[in-house]
Amino acid sequence: xxxxxxxxxxxxxxxxxxxxxxxxxxxxxxxxxxxxxxxxxxxxxxxxxxxxxxxxxxxxxxxxxxxxxxxxxxxxxxxxxxxxxxxxxxxxxxxxxxxxxxxxxxxxxxxxxxxxxxxxxxxxxxx
Numbered sequence: 001x002x003x004x005x006x007x008x009x010x011x012x013x014x015x016x017x018x019x020x021x022x023x024x025x026x027x028x029x030x031x032x033x034x035x036x037x038x039x040x041x042x043x044x045x046x047x048x049x050x051x052x053x054x055x056x057x058x059x060x061x062x063x064x065x066x067x068x069x070x071x072x073x074x075x076x077x078x079x080x081x082x083x084x085x086x087x088x089x090x091x092x093x094x095x096x097x098x099x100x101x102x103x104x105x106x107x108x109x110x111x112x113x114x115x116x117x118x119x120x121x122x123x124x125x126x127x
Contacts, residue, residue, distance in 0.1 A: 065114075069095065072114050075122035076102055 018029055025044055029037045066089030076084045076098040083101065085094030091114055099110040102122065111118070 066090075068116065068119055069114050071119050072099065072122055075119070075126040078126040079122070 018033075021041065021044070022028055027040055027044075029040075069091045070087050070089045072091075073084045073087045073089075073095055076095075077087070079102070081098040081101055083094055084098035085092070095114075096110050099114075099118070103110055
């Protein structure tokens with residue numbers, strides 16, 4: 001099961017992914033998640049990287065992805081899309097709505113993840 005989009009919410013897909021993690025590692029997480037749980041998950045991710053196991057791009061470099069989202073949020077805000085919310089690197093509902101408004105004239109829907117090409121298009125128009 002895919003963990004879904006990164007929106008800061010722990011929903012059905014998040015808990016499905018956590019259940020799979022728990023099954024594979026034997027670790028029992030608390031509900032709601034706490035700092036100990038997050039530390040354990042990060043520990044296992046670091047081990048997976050050490051062994052060269054494939055990870056999704058956002059897990060390989062979460063901070064870089066959040067930086068990309070911040071760039072998109074800042075560009076959208078500079079273009080007047082106030083709905084993007086805080087410049088926090090969270091590609092949540094508000095950022096998605098801002099991107100949806102930006103892409104609407106092109107007849108496109110926002111993707112599940114921000115990518116460099118979208119950021120380039122935003123920044124070309126914003127700066």
